[in-house]
Amino acid sequence: MERAIYEAFVETVFREARIEDCARLSDLLATAVRRALPEICLGETDDGAVADDLTAQGTARVGDLLTHDQIKQTCRHFETRDAFAEHVDADEAGTLRPVADLARDSHFAGFPATTVLAAPNLLEAANDPRVLAVAERYLGCPPTLFQISAWWSFPGHARRARYPQTFPRDGKYRHCKLFIYLTNVDDEAGPHEVVIRSHDIDTIKDALRRTGHAERHWPALFPAAGYVRDQIIDGVFADRIKRFLGPAGSSFLVNTFCLHRAVPPKSRPRLIAVASYGMFPQFRDARIALGPAVRASLASRLPDTPRSRFINRELIEFS
Numbered sequence: 649m650e651r652a653i654y655e656a657f658v659e660t661v662f663r664e665a666r667i668e669d670c671a672r673l674s675d676l677l678a679t680a681v682r683r684a685l686p687e688i689c690l691g692e693t694d695d696g697a698v699a700d701d702l703t704a705q706g707t708a709r710v711g712d713l714l715t716h717d718q719i720k721q722t723c724r725h726f727e728t729r730d731a732f733a734e735h736v737d738a739d740e741a742g743t744l745r746p747v748a749d750l751a752r753d754s755h756f757a758g759f760p761a762t763t764v765l766a767a768p769n770l771l772e773a774a775n776d777p778r779v780l781a782v783a784e785r786y787l788g789c790p791p792t793l794f795q796i797s798a799w800w801s802f803p804g805h806a807r808r809a810r811y812p813q814t815f816p817r818d819g820k821y822r823h824c825k826l827f828i829y830l831t832n833v834d835d836e837a838g839p840h841e842v843v844i845r846s847h848d849i850d851t852i853k854d855a856l857r858r859t860g861h862a863e864r865h866w867p868a869l870f871p872a873a874g875y876v877r878d879q880i881i882d883g884v885f886a887d888r889i890k891r892f893l894g895p896a897g898s899s900f901l902v903n904t905f906c907l908h909r910a911v912p913p914k915s916r917p918r919l920i921a922v923a924s925y926g927m928f929p930q931f932r933d934a935r936i937a938l939g940p941a942v943r944a945s946l947a948s949r950l951p952d953t954p955r956s957r958f959i960n961r962e963l964i965e966f967s
């Protein structure tokens with residue numbers, strides 16, 4: 649019960665807070681987590697530059713997390729699994745269907761949380777000590793890994809899917825996502841794009857001024873829910889869009905409060921996995937979908953330490 653109150657309180661605070669106050673609120677929350685759990689915090693690490701990039705630019709490369717053989721093994725797991733016509737497992741995801749069918753009539757084939765967590769190597773990659781160290785330094789406290797998703801995006805659609813093929817922002821609380829391409833991604837295969845520094849208020853004000861846009865466009869850049877129109881992105885941020893291309897295995901971290909999107913694939917499908925880290929759990933759909941038996945079955949894949957228990961408490965039930 650106390651946990652539910654804490655989570656609801658933190659969610660409410662960030663929902664109600666002004667954009668300008670969220671960095672300070674995130675700092676305070678990080679301090680509180682560190683104070684409550686000093687024994688699981690990391691000391692100094694060598695990952696400062698990567699975390700600093702994530703803080704300043706909103707994105708950072710993390711290097712290879714999976715070997716060629718591990719990628720093949722992970723992809724093989726998804727080959728025979730059914731999926732939803734959405735990109736993530738959520739209440740509204742609908743019924744499960746074969747991926748080959750979804751490729752014909754849907755933008756996406758998103759795998760259920762149980763299928764994703766059962767995939768070899770993804771849970772381990774999301775717990776890679778380098779990633780966790782960067783996430784911790786960036787967040788200011790040990791991360792909470794609250795979701796891992798994986799989905800196919802398919803070419804061949806006249807219209808874009810609204811989410812995530814337009815430019816959304818995720819929540820105002822400090823968080824980041826680890827993206828791992830499981831197929832080769834070039835311009836044809838629907839790369840991920842981020843508007844660099846679009847989390848930063850001074851950068852946005854400066855971009856509005858430089859491009860001759862009045863401050864009245866400000867609210868349109870922070871939609872309470874939804875997407876920023878392409879005209880605004882093109883008009884204000886054309887020189888700030890970073891496109892991530894790379895072979896299967898390429899991994900990068902993104903502060904997805906930055907404007908970001910998936911470019912719709914032109915001729916080749918893309919398989920991606922995404923792990924989400926925050927200072928408190930969000931999107932509890934995944935936890936609920938997993939259920940206690942699956943959560944318990946995952947425990948043997950990770951070290952049973954206080955730090956690992958804390959980071960993975962949304963997804964894993966250690967005995």
Ligand SMILES: O=C(O)CCC(=O)C(=O)O
Nearest residue numbers: 812839840904909910922
């Ligand atoms: O598929 C993509 O590249 C974008 C996904 C996305 O927007 C997200 O996970 O927040």
